[in-house]
Amino acid sequence: MKNFVFPASINSKTxxxxxxxxxxxxxxxxxxxxxxxxxxxxxxxxxxxxxxxxLTLSGLGDFANAWKKLSQKDxxxxxxx
Numbered sequence: 001m002k003n004f005v006f007p008a009s010i011n012s013k014t015x016x017x018x019x020x021x022x023x024x025x026x027x028x029x030x031x032x033x034x035x036x037x038x039x040x041x042x043x044x045x046x047x048x049x050x051x052x053x054x055l056t057l058s059g060l061g062d063f064a065n066a067w068k069k070l071s072q073k074d075x076x077x078x079x080x081x
Contacts, residue, residue: 026050 020037023029023046032040042050050056067075 026053 017038018036019039019041020032021041023032023040023042025046026049029040029042029046029050070078
């Protein structure tokens with residue numbers, strides 16, 4: 001996927017939003033997000049690939065373990081914000 005520049009949205013005073021769609025791989029989703037797409041439509045099969053990635057699952061486990069180590073007071077404070 002190449003980098004695209006949308007001339008209509010550069011230095012424009014309009015409320016233009018970029019919609020990206022029809023993704024078939026997590027890499028395409030990553031590129032669209034990095035390039036500033038405002039809205040993404042992603043098929044369920046691609047979302048499964050994104051969230052069932054071994055690195056994503058490992059990171060989620062690390063976060064859950066770190067969360068459990070926080071005191072209840074700190075968790076409560078965070079959840080109220």
